[in-house]
């Protein structure tokens with residue numbers, strides 16, 4: 671099982687644009703309309719499935735909120751950080 675990161679490790683590694691909300695890291699990605707967000711969510715869903723590490727994804731008009739935590743560990747691990755970076759690569 672992945673080890674929990676401590677606050678200093680999270681602060682040091684959290685990618686730009688991501689924040690911490692309790693035991694989750696979160697980012698809201700912005701889009702010009704609804705369907706680009708749906709496409710982005712589908713893409714990161716495939717990355718998540720490939721990594722076997724799954725985010726909470728909330729799609730609204732022009733925004734996709736992504737939340738990551740490691741349920742098996744009960745908090746934030748390197749898996750969450752690494753997946754956040756992969757999601758950012760898709761977005762840029």
Ligand SMILES: C[C@H](O)[C@H](O)[C@H]1CNC2=NC(N)=NC(=O)C2=N1
Pocket residue numbers: 722723724725738739740741742743
């Ligand atoms: C049973 C299954 O292997 C586990 O639930 C996996 C799947 N996806 C997961 N996703 C996330 N975010 N955290 C987990 O601990 C996790 N564990």
